[in-house]
Amino acid sequence: MLFSSFSFFIFFPIVFILYWALKANRKWQNMLLLVSSYVFYGWWDWRFCFLLLFSSTFGFFVTKLLSETDSDKKRRLYMNLSIVVHIGILCYYKYFNFFISSFTDFAKNLGFNVDYTPLQIALPLAISFFTFHILGYTYDVYQRKYPASNNYFEFIAHIAFFPQLVAGPIERANHLLPQFANKRQFSWIKMEDGLMQMLWGFFKKIVIADTLATQVNYAFAHYQDLHPITLIIAVIMFTFQMYCDFSGYSDIALGCARLLGFELLQNFNYPFFSTSVSEFWRKWHMSLSNWIQDYLFTPISFNKRAWGKFGIFYAALVSFTISGLWHGANWTFIIWGAVHGIAIGYELLTKKKRKGWAKKYNPIAYSIGSGILVFIFWSFTQLIFRATSVDHFYGILKQIVTAKWVFQPEVNSVYLLYIVGLLLFEWFQRSKPYALQIINWPYYIKWAICALIIITIFSSKNLNNQTEFLYFQF
Amino acid sequence: MKTQLQIIEELNEIFTEVIDEGEVSLTPETTANDVDGWDSLNHIQIIYAVEKKYGFKFTLPEIQNLKNIGDLVNLIIEKSR
Structure with a gap:
């Protein structure tokens, strides 16, 4: 169901x-x-x-x-x-x-x-x-x-x-x-909190993820005929489609459990404001990253402690490759996992050096620069994740690199505004467990926002045309 | 048999060398939060250095149950018997 x-x-x-x-x-x-x-x-x-x-x-x-x-x-x-x-x-x-x-x-x-x-x-x-x-x-x-x-x-x-x-x-x-x-214990505050988190999840899934999906599916299917700029926008859109789809699902799950008096583990914590890949993983699909850390990375690195730093790199590579394979039986997932393993391994080994670099530059500029680099890396790996096969991934990458650059996107780039709006709202609300946690706001603002979100969900043409949650396939 | 104090002295040397971010000065109450740069990764390297120094092996649950330096010292004393 x-x-x-x-x-x-x-x-x-x-x-x-x-x-x-x-x-x-x-x-x-x-x-x-x-x-x-x-x-x-x-x-x-x-x-x-x-x-x-x-x-x-x-x-x-x-x-x-x-x-x-x-x-x-x-x-x-x-x-x-x-x-x-x-x-x-x-x-x-x-x-x-x-x-x-x-x-x-x-x-x-x-x-x-x-x-x-x-x-x-x-x-x-x-x-x-x-x-x-x-x-x-x-x-x-x-x-x-x-x-x-x-x-x-x-x-x-x-x-x-x-x-x-x-x-x-x-x-x-x-x-x-x-x-x-x-x-x-039944409490009205918990009920309100649970309903709001569910509402936020439905909004992210039905309004944002399913809208972005229409553009992404078109671009990934017809990549041979599209310009590089279109494909890059499509990859960025997919990055946020995945985020809204999966974090939306988690919000619904957490909200639904709260309505029954249960608290589930937090699964997302505003990952797009991370300044390293390791931090991104601490904030993205957190229940999986913690699982990987406790049951794969720690035992493997402990086992290989005699290997010194190489043991740590090895543990990161093996655990992330397994995590990739966990997502599905496809070489794209294995490559995706391995690439993340290498990135995490690199970050672990260069921790001290990077601390030194950070001291040399203006801290805000350094954080923004790192955040952008992390985002580019993450989106690139999402391209591997979304591709249906290694050949498909290679085909899209080749098209981005070799095709002629025409600055006229062939997907509806207005939807990028959804992403900007989402990120601004999340930044503003980043200390809350989920972005729509506004139960302490004045009631007329709070209910106006909720009413607006409900209307937006029900007027969305995606409502009768939904896609399954992406993580259902895993 | 080494005393608690002697072991802490030796641990100071190991920690300073592995963490490599300046002199470390431990007490039985010290936890990972009190030492700059003591994270879960060099924790494993520290454990390995301790194993080499005292000539025994830890198990993973033993390591995961440690709360502070005092626990580590007691474990070392227990395992050296």
Whole structure:
């Protein structure tokens, strides 16, 4: 069920009313969340529910067994079993065809005659997200950070919790699970706050992202006939389409959870005001970056500590390449991840030197200069991300570099004003957890702004013509 | 058996060399926030230097549970036994 679909507008109010009507009984509330989450998920394809149920049940019991033994050998065995099973399922659904066809392409290049018809495997939605969620939990218990859960229903309900299920934020068991174990308080302020964050998410998705998408899709499909300036504008537009789409989704998720008395992890923190790639990653898809840092980068760099600085570079490269592959079975994602890994590795190794440079220049000019460089780098990597294949990426890049420059964009560049407006508003509101957090403003201004946003959303022609959230494919 | 004070003296040398941003002076209460340039990255390099100096290995959870220099010193004493 899409957040921005008609079915969700029926589904959510029903869940909301029943949920708060059961306020006195936390167990029934959790049961309602469990059932409604499976309905929400099964709306796409009911068969997916079995996989979700299997993964969370397996995660629960294997972690329980792990926590009940003191033998390091057995603990490691359970940890490895969990990794093999969860990553195995993920690889089967997501990467099987990719690995086989990459291998057959390679064999063909060597002159072997191999034939392969890809299997018809439907990718279950949310699989990358809940797999990481469960694996993180097992690893934390393995590291003795907190005890294993003893409540099966709370555990599977917290994995399936519908606001965060399909595209994150990738929750942590020690953050979300205690909220299932505690009583939820109804408060009007929280309701207002939750609704505003949802509204802001819908606005970014339906009004900004879906509008930019029309221009981006046109430019990426017809790049061979377009001027470099058009393509550059399209890449910038895609950078913000992705941002508004995904951060919009996260805002809806956080707002929706708040209406049910839950707080999810913050996923975005105004990334476009970053002055380094590392800072950008600390503010972009934060739940994934933190996951990568805790479960890949730190263990790898610790493991390779004898390698000195090279170990750090290696850890950055490996963890970001894996993060790229996590996004999808395509070489473009792997290259995208590796390029970010190299950039992060470079920044880590030159930290001291860059501190020295910063002292030499005017701090404001240095920050603005760094911010622009980071933005150019980020947008360039978004081009790799959006391209459908390496050839597609190369084709667009070649067109930008070699085609004749004509300063007459062939996409509607008026939409760039959306981006400028968004950035100005975000800059002004950058100390808030989300830009539309205006609950403390005078009520007539606050409600006028909200009314305006609602009218804009409902008058948008994108409303009947929506695209799926981009991160649903991952 | 080395005393807490002796170990802190030796840690001062290691920290100063690894962080490379001037003299470091530690106390049992010092945390990463108190030392300029002590971040999660050179933390791992510091740990490696400590391992080399005292001739044992840490595990990742041991490192992640440290709250301040006092914790590190106690861990070193415990592991040297």
